[in-house]
Amino acid sequence: MTDSTQWVTVHDTAYTNTNPNSCVEVRIAANLLSWDIPDNRYGDKLPLIPSSSRVQHGKILYHLPIKATVKSRTGVPLSNRTLSIKSDRAHDTVRISGPTDSDGCAIVILESRESGDLSLSVMDDNITAVPLRLTLKEAWYESTFLITGYHVCFESDFTGEPVFAHGTNDYHKKDFLYSARGVVMQGTGKASNGRYIRPTQVNSGWHRNNHGNRDYLNNPDGVAFTYTNSVQGAYNPVTENHSIAVDPDVIPKRAQVNIEMVGNRFADDTGSAIVGHHIDNFFGAGAAIQTTWEIGPINNTQRKVKYIGFGS
Template sequence: MADIQSAPTGSLSPVSSQDAVSSTAVGSAVSNSHPTSNVTVPIADTALSWEIQNNIYGDSLPIIPSASSVQGGKILYLLKIKITLKQVSGGNLVVGKAVSIRSNRSGDAVSLSSSISAADGTILITLKSRNAGDLRLSVENSDISAVPLAIRLKDAWYEGTFLITGYNVCNESDFGGDMTDAHGLGDQHRYNFLYGASGVIMQGTGQALNGRYVRFVSMSTTWHLNSHGHRDHIQDPAQVTFAYTDSVQGAFGPVTENHSIAVDGNVILPRAHVNIDGVGDRYADDRGSAIVGRHIDNFLGAGASVVQTWLHGGVNGTQRRVKYIG
């Protein structure tokens, strides 16, 4: 497969939240009027409210930190939440109060920016998790009233941007040379398409004139070198075998033009669904030795014409934000 690269140029799934609902009573109450059977019932005097903070892209989706990597087939979600403490009676801000927050899931990590509330009655919380799905944050303090915060971890923005490039496979219509036998196919194709240095043997797969894909299987010969010492064609075509295939095969499954991308599996999960800003929805069906880190290679299809269209489309070589969908 051929990479097209150049120097860089310059429907969200919402996270749900609930605000705290608190009683307006303060202090304690008794269960009945009989002096010998009263039971004191404590009532919280502090109310807590939650507010999920907007990320760098202006919405409330979690962020996948740039410094994180895929572990155990999971990404790392990071979500910032602000809590505010107020007195139930009077609504005054509560300063210097310690708060304990927990998730109902054991795999989630919840850290607080401060052990006590600041002058504005707030504390910033950071939720980190590698587990998608539903969770609830709740307050462990018995003297603080708060409705648990419901969160669904699914979509998330990758922090920072990705370099976007494109790659293609060869098309027989772009090659010259005499028609020659193709061992394993049972028919003939243009010599340079099969045996040339930019043909099927080098790229792994190519699209023939009949519309079918040809896959290189094996060879027991070597390359002929031109006067500059570069490969130009195979020494003995009789020692090369091909096969027809239904599609171009990527590292993680079949690849389809303007649907599949090659990624670094340490950054984007294999087979993950992502949305690239200005490009659209794509699926991580492939990887490549040159695709390292925050780099996405968009599969363009077969032939030189798709490359030219891509190069004039204003996307190749640019940095784009990427959203993880699942």
């Protein structure tokens, strides 16, 4: 059969035994099947992660439609033909849309929560097909994500008088340490000496202003601090231009993703307000960088996100 854009010639090898006049019989069915992976909504052939799917045991759901076309060796489409297709991995699910249509086409849906290599084969005796070999790793989320950002406080943005920070043997601005905009509220802050600082003990309630909002801790002496090398997220240390907070039911913890116009980020953190298709990008410390982020083109926009997997 002549090669074309739809069909390829299959080459294989076989070995005869040592007996004189021996031969190998190779049977090729008269009907031929070709595979095609249609472009997805983002213009490539990667699997999609369905909007309704949720992470299970740290694994996303790969969903990949595949077009299977069956024709006779003379090029006549085989319509109304029910196909039998299986994966060589037991944990993959293969569904077929129905019998082939008038063009001999049927849509095969592959779903799996396992990354790695696999092969799809046609089980029908009277159909010849080269196994379709696939590698599941990267995938697009079907839904776009709302992209927001968060930061930690920076001592340079505060104006209070220096007070002793128990546990550090250093002095830091009072409002940086104890106010509702400061370290005790945010969990971590960046001190003027360039080091991160976080509370290790908070034995104090909040004073409330005339509007009923928290402003300062009532008992600063009940608070102790320590220096730390980084901001600690739910799963890993959080660093700017690297870490994001996610809903772990949508993006697995510690997984790497690529966010449109942002770049590659790692799911190092979570947040009570981060639910569903929402990513909170950590952009550092201080009011200046917060302003830059808020007036930039990304904050509070919907962006497409590609799942990359685990590792650096």
